[in-house]
Amino acid sequence: MITDVRDNPGLLKLHLYCRGLRIDDSCHCDEEGRGILRTRAGLGSGLELILPGGLWTNVPVVEEFAQHSPYLLRRAEGRYEIVRDGEVVAQVRLSPRPGWYDRRTSSGKLMTRIGSLQGTYLGIYPAKVCDYWLIKPERENCKFCSVGLNLGADDADSKSVDEVMEVVHAARKESLITYVDFNTGHYEGDTYLDILAPYIERVKRETGLLIGVQTPPHQDLSRYDALKRMGVNRVSFCFEIFDPQRFVEICPGKHRQYGLPRYLEAVEYCARLSRAPGNGPWVTNGEIVAGLEDPASSIRAIDWIASVGAIPTVCVFRPLKGTDLEDLPPPRTEDMIPIFRRLYEACMERNLPIGLAPDIHVSLVMLPEECRWLSDNPRRWWRREAKMKAMARLYRWKFARDLRRHERRFGAAHA
Ligand code: SF4
Secondary structure: OOHHHHHOHHHHHHHHHHHHEEEOOOOHHEEEEOOOOOOOOOOOOEEEEHHHHHEEEEEOOOOHHHHHHHEEEEEEOOEEEEEEOEEEEEEEEEEOOOOOHHHOOOOOEEHHHHEEEEEEEEEEOOOOOOOOOOOOOOOOOOOOOOHHHEEEEOOOOOHHHHHHHHHHHHHHHHHOOEEEEEEOOOOOOOHHHHHHHHHHHHHHHHHHHHHEEEEEOOOOOOHHHEEEEEHOOOEEEEEEEEOOOHHHHOHHHHOOOOHHHHHHHHHHHHHHHHOOOOOOOOEEEEEEEEEOOOHHHHHHHHHHHHOOOOOOEEOOOOOOOOOOOOOOOOOOOHHHHHHHHHHHHHHHOOOOOOOOOOOOOOOOOHHHHHEEEOOOOHHHHHHHHHHHHHHHHHHHHHHHHHHHHHHHHHHHHHO
């Protein structure tokens, strides 16, 4: 039985998502860390921290429930620690604040309004606000989502390709990012992939970085073959909820426009593309929010996603301030543990490629490999884990070599 967060950073990461963190007056989070960007990607709102074991996280600190957290962050002799009941449970670090966070693009916009680091990758929401926030007389946004509250506050409304490239280059040079994630909401006419294409092409051509795309499922599935050829390395489909009735309640816009079956069809189609011709590695994610449906349904979602060869991404529901669900309580850690334990087991049982991406630490979700901390007996997969580690070393080496070659070529072309 896993109960002690002092020697289990995976459990601590999960517990902090569910309980949040109070911040002592001794802390200098704004000056020494990244500060708190109000909302990100509709789910984040918190303090970026690095836990023991190198687990990066984004901890709720501004929501009401976090004010009652048993955990307190304090600064003692220049170091940060998390305390519970007067006892130190973990020494932690604030995620470093990049120099470019305080700079502006040549067009005069603050770079953090173009993109921001989530863990160690760069997240960009390049287009206007999701249409579900605009529909009148009644908006149809997903009930947990804060994107419509976010844009115009911490995010710029429109971001040109040149502006995005300035931020990508700064983040590559100074923060050593290896991955850029593009995220959009829904736009009438299924235009999201057309909007993203010029950004994707420039980032790939000028940097060779890994690229991910998170959008609704395009009705023309052959567009994903084209994305793969373009050099996209990851596609992610957020259907959020696996229970069909609950899906309708929580995601009215997605239900009206696409329906759950379309999301599942896109996950399945893209997972099959891993063997199709392309440009670099390719993974497909099916993404859900745990805590808004029965845990057994979340586990069924994980099993289904893994069964088609995609990798489940599981967020913990966070009742963000200002959202339709702000008054709901966050989920209980004990209800979440079986879900995240199953995430690791399902990936191992299906031999899915996890933990291969080089230098990517994700703060907003528990990575599948981090869920190993919640497994009762992870050693039963020791052969697979050893193989995965060897593959990760090889892939990391190849990626670094390709990136160096790319940077030399691109640098020479622009000398
Ligand atoms: S599709 Fe839903 S989760 Fe995504 S931005 Fe729109 S309202 Fe938010």
